Amino acid sequence: MLDWLSENWLYIAVPLLVYLASYIVGLWVRRIAYRAFDRWAAKGKWEGNPLVVQATRTPFLAWFMILGAYLAVRVSILDTSTKALADKVLVALFIISVTWVAASLSEKLLRLYIGKVKRLQPSEALIVNITRITIAVVGALILLDALGAPTTPIILFLAAAVFIAALVSRDLLTNFFSGFQLVQGEQIKVGDFIRLESGEGGYVTAVTWRTTQIRGLDGNLILVPNSRLLQSTVINYGRPLKKASEPFRFYARLHLKEVTGLKACNLTELVDTLKKVPGSVIYYHTHNFLEEYQYLTPEPANDFALWVNDELGNEVLGEKLASIDTFGFPTIAALRARIIGVIEDYLSKNPDGRTAPLGREFHFIRSISVILPTPYIAHDLREFIEVLRKVSTDSISFHVFEARLRLQKGVNDFSIWIEDCLGDKDLADKLAYLDPYNYTLEGLRSTIIQLVEKRIK
Amino acid sequence: MENEAHIQSRSRIQDYEPIVGRSNIEELRMLAEVLGGKIVQNINSTFVGGGVAEILEHMVPLFNQLGVDARWDVVHGNEEFFEVTKKFHNAIHGGDEKISAEDFALFSKVTQQNLEELRFYGDILIIHDPQPVGLIAKKKEIGRKWVWRCHIDASNPDKRVWKFLRGFVVDYDAAIFSAPSFAQQLPIRQFLITPSIDPLSDKNKELDSGTIDSVLTKYGLTSDKPMIVQISRFDRLKDPLGVIEAFEMVKKSIDCQLVLAGGTATDDPESEEVLEEVRKRAEGNHDIHILLISPGSDIEINALQRAATVVMQKSLKEGFGLTISEALWKAKPVIATAVGGIPLQIRNKLTGVLCYSVEGAAYALRQLLSNPEYANQLGKNGKEHVRQNFLITNHIKDYLLMFIALAQPSDIIYL
Numbered sequence: 001m002l003d004w005l006s007e008n009w010l011y012i013a014v015p016l017l018v019y020l021a022s023y024i025v026g027l028w029v030r031r032i033a034y035r036a037f038d039r040w041a042a043k044g045k046w047e048g049n050p051l052v053v054q055a056t057r058t059p060f061l062a063w064f065m066i067l068g069a070y071l072a073v074r075v076s077i078l079d080t081s082t083k084a085l086a087d088k089v090l091v092a093l094f095i096i097s098v099t100w101v102a103a104s105l106s107e108k109l110l111r112l113y114i115g116k117v118k119r120l121q122p123s124e125a126l127i128v129n130i131t132r133i134t135i136a137v138v139g140a141l142i143l144l145d146a147l148g149a150p151t152t153p154i155i156l157f158l159a160a161a162v163f164i165a166a167l168v169s170r171d172l173l174t175n176f177f178s179g180f181q182l183v184q185g186e187q188i189k190v191g192d193f194i195r196l197e198s199g200e201g202g203y204v205t206a207v208t209w210r211t212t213q214i215r216g217l218d219g220n221l222i223l224v225p226n227s228r229l230l231q232s233t234v235i236n237y238g239r240p241l242k243k244a245s246e247p248f249r250f251y252a253r254l255h256l257k258e259v260t261g262l263k264a265c266n267l268t269e270l271v272d273t274l275k276k277v278p279g280s281v282i283y284y285h286t287h288n289f290l291e292e293y294q295y296l297t298p299e300p301a302n303d304f305a306l307w308v309n310d311e312l313g314n315e316v317l318g319e320k321l322a323s324i325d326t327f328g329f330p331t332i333a334a335l336r337a338r339i340i341g342v343i344e345d346y347l348s349k350n351p352d353g354r355t356a357p358l359g360r361e362f363h364f365i366r367s368i369s370v371i372l373p374t375p376y377i378a379h380d381l382r383e384f385i386e387v388l389r390k391v392s393t394d395s396i397s398f399h400v401f402e403a404r405l406r407l408q409k410g411v412n413d414f415s416i417w418i419e420d421c422l423g424d425k426d427l428a429d430k431l432a433y434l435d436p437y438n439y440t441l442e443g444l445r446s447t448i449i450q451l452v453e454k455r456i457k
Numbered sequence: 458m459e460n461e462a463h464i465q466s467r468s469r470i471q472d473y474e475p476i477v478g479r480s481n482i483e484e485l486r487m488l489a490e491v492l493g494g495k496i497v498q499n500i501n502s503t504f505v506g507g508g509v510a511e512i513l514e515h516m517v518p519l520f521n522q523l524g525v526d527a528r529w530d531v532v533h534g535n536e537e538f539f540e541v542t543k544k545f546h547n548a549i550h551g552g553d554e555k556i557s558a559e560d561f562a563l564f565s566k567v568t569q570q571n572l573e574e575l576r577f578y579g580d581i582l583i584i585h586d587p588q589p590v591g592l593i594a595k596k597k598e599i600g601r602k603w604v605w606r607c608h609i610d611a612s613n614p615d616k617r618v619w620k621f622l623r624g625f626v627v628d629y630d631a632a633i634f635s636a637p638s639f640a641q642q643l644p645i646r647q648f649l650i651t652p653s654i655d656p657l658s659d660k661n662k663e664l665d666s667g668t669i670d671s672v673l674t675k676y677g678l679t680s681d682k683p684m685i686v687q688i689s690r691f692d693r694l695k696d697p698l699g700v701i702e703a704f705e706m707v708k709k710s711i712d713c714q715l716v717l718a719g720g721t722a723t724d725d726p727e728s729e730e731v732l733e734e735v736r737k738r739a740e741g742n743h744d745i746h747i748l749l750i751s752p753g754s755d756i757e758i759n760a761l762q763r764a765a766t767v768v769m770q771k772s773l774k775e776g777f778g779l780t781i782s783e784a785l786w787k788a789k790p791v792i793a794t795a796v797g798g799i800p801l802q803i804r805n806k807l808t809g810v811l812c813y814s815v816e817g818a819a820y821a822l823r824q825l826l827s828n829p830e831y832a833n834q835l836g837k838n839g840k841e842h843v844r845q846n847f848l849i850t851n852h853i854k855d856y857l858l859m860f861i862a863l864a865q866p867s868d869i870i871y872l
Contacts, residue, residue, distance in 0.1 A: 255858075257650075258647065259647040280869075365637055370872060372487050392484060
């Protein structure tokens with residue numbers, strides 16, 4: 001072995017020298033080239049310059065080393081087939097490194113650019129990944145071609161795969177392009193309040209490449225596919241309104257009827273019993289018709305008036321009782337006193353009159369209210385309106401009738417919140433002066449919504 | 458013998474959202490959550506036939522979907538027992554029944570047998586009607602919440618029978634009545650909960666005209682003349698003979714046809730006898746159709762109600778009269794007597810017409826048959842009234858509220 005080396009040292013030394021020379025030339029060229037590049041870049045002040053340098057500096061020397069290795073193989077005494085094999089390995093290394101640099105540089109430049117364009121930010125990950133994959137595929141095809149592999153079937157296969165993938169993920173692509181359209185067109189932006197055809201609504205918290213995220217009125221996150229947003233009618237109310245100092249939590253009041261077992265056959269019994277029954281009985285009989293027959297009449301009479309009229313046939317007293325304006329009384333005690341006063345006044349001037357037929361007596365019923373919090377919260381008037389559209393009439397009853405009279409707040413909950421937490425006394429007063437007994441519950445809902453909508457327009 | 462019902466859910470609770478609104482269903486879910494894990498055991502006397510079985514059949518699965526473990530058992534008894542309970546039923550309605558000491562003894566004996574046979578596993582036990590009322594004896598041993606659900610018009614009961622039953626009822630935690638006038642002076646809480654119909658059941662769902670026509674063809678009915686329909690089991694308290702009489706008075710001036718359709722219940726041995734009486738009375742009149750509908754033929758009943766021009770319910774006594782809500786739900790004008798729970802469903806001349814006599818029924822029939830626009834408006838109002846008050850979702854809500862109220866005796870309960 002030593003003998004062979006002493007006789008043929010030039011066969012080893014020459015390729016090594018060629019390789020080293022290439023490495024040294026590489027170092028020198030890189031130094032010159034990057035200095036020139038820096039001088040040129042300094043004039044343009046392009047932010048991508050450091051990225052280009054960072055991405056290519058190390059690979060630049062590696063390419064000279066690959067060149068050195070190639071030249072070394074050329075001048076070596078290796079046989080032709082080994083040289084050909086070495087050439088292929090070196091070409092492959094070169095293509096891989098160029099592909100790597102191209103992918104890395106593209107990613108850095110894209111992230112730099114997208115970072116400046118807010119509309120593209122939700123799609124950053126997708127754009128970067130698509131670019132990387134495209135460069136990798138092109139690099140792989142060039143490599144295969146360089147190695148002599150047949151690329152046409154692979155291209156066809158890839159084309160077919162892309163086609164199938166596009167078919168399979170057509171919804172994904174539709175959503176992506178829809179999202180791109182939404183972002184580019186600035187039709188929907190983060191912070192906007194939108195209402196969908198389905199009735200769902202809320203503030204937009206994010207627009208990603210697949211979905212638009214909405215914080216629903218019940219606090220839940222709603223993910224709407226972008227394509228659906230573009231294909232359906234969406235009302236965009238724009239930017240948030242003034243936030244309330246405290247949000248408004250909607251409650252619902254459900255009521256159960258409890259029979260007291262007390263009944264009246266005539267006016268004397270009616271008035272005597274009225275004096276001793278709990279307030280929940282008075283509340284029930286002055287609000288029952290309003291809820292049970294809410295579709296029939298916008299101005300319901302209390303049960304006492306109906307019974308006196310229908311069963312005792314006393315139309316005069318029936319009319320007097322029906323004309324008692326429930327809205328004018330701040331408490332049930334005051335309302336009770338008025339009803340008793342009207343009947344006693346009548347009895348002081350008239351005889352008791354008819355007795356109700358058997359089975360048609362007045363039965364005193366107590367209303368048991370079960371109050372439960374709904375998931376709906378309003379932080380501003382826009383959310384308030386949208387929640388009001390959704391909640392049941394049990395919720396409206398509670399905040400308008402029950403809160404004012406039974407919970408003795410003197411005014412409805414909506415007015416209190418609008419004045420105390422939004423500082424809008426004018427609107428609060430408008431709602432407070434609205435006589436809810438003149439509307440059906442659905443009519444009342446619409447009227448309140450109209451008043452608030454008019455305010456925020 | 459099988460005591461417990463294993464019933465499959467036909468409708469999903471969310472299927473009711475388009476009918477009553479999403480927010481109402483959300484409220485049911487919230488209420489059900491409060492009850493978390495409680496078992497509600499219903500006990501009545503039959504799985505098939507009659508309003509109670511029909512309500513439980515639809516309600517129990519819906520409770521389960523809401524997360525409330527509701528179950529259903531029946532008491533057992535021989536024919537003699539059900540004859541006695543039928544007498545009780547009539548006596549509570551105010552009928553003059555001869556009930557002997559042996560009858561009371563038999564009732565107590567069968568109650569004792571059921572106390573030994575039945576499993577009492579509910580946290581809340583709802584006992585329906587008089588047949589199983591005596592099961593309350595178990596409360597001393599196992600405690601828990603017991604509620605007696607009276608579906609019958611108890612506004613003017615036979616004193617002797619009521620005294621006997623009251624001895625059981627006072628041991629319950631609460632009683633439920635369908636109408637305020639049914640309530641009694643009792644030392645326990647009394648809730649007012651009306652029964653309900655299921656808008657998605659075979660009896661109430663929408664039907665296409667082909668289905669309706671095929672049912673009419675099956676029973677030899679034609680749609681070329683106005684059709685007056687009364688659907689109820691053959692029971693004297695439903696006054697089928699009175700309906701025929703009113704029809705005959707109207708028939709003199711308006712060409713129309715009458716359909717009396719109904720079935721029999723296993724706990725009503727008297728119905729066969731009444732059916733024969735009615736058939737005999739209608740003999741010779743080809744415009745009177747007496748149809749015996751077998752249990753489970755709900756589509757047929759639905760079709761007959763939908764084909765009707767006017768629906769009648771001329772009951773002499775009535776618990777609640779769910780057939781009225783069924784007809785109103787189909788937006789049909791209804792004429793009914795002002796008894797039991799009927800005035801809760803029919804507000805005179807707003808959601809239907811109330812009558813007090815055969816002559817009054819005939820007069821109302823003539824008015825409605827001659828004024829289709831008025832009839833349509835009544836039907837339209839009636840449908841909304843049922844949507845607001847008498848659908849199964851309202852019924853479930855009332856039960857859930859009552860379960861909550863049983864635990865918190867207060868006028869205002871915050872959850």
